[in-house]
Amino acid sequence: MTKAEEIKVGSKVEPLRKTRPCAECGHPSVREHYPFCSDRCRSVDLSRWLNGSYAIPVTEDETKADGSDRD
Numbered sequence: 001m002t003k004a005e006e007i008k009v010g011s012k013v014e015p016l017r018k019t020r021p022c023a024e025c026g027h028p029s030v031r032e033h034y035p036f037c038s039d040r041c042r043s044v045d046l047s048r049w050l051n052g053s054y055a056i057p058v059t060e061d062e063t064k065a066d067g068s069d070r071d
Helices: 003-010 039-051
Strands: none
């Protein structure tokens, strides 16, 4: 048995991140597509961002957004 085989057989590998539900469908996420469960769900989410379905709200007057009153 080679050293690499010994490491594979005797080691317990901890995942880098705790699995959580997919942001799109709720299935458990997988390491390759984290935080999504598949490439399809990741692509759907990216498509929504690119089409403008998701947006970060902004205010018309930036001085009101920071909460300071400089009058």
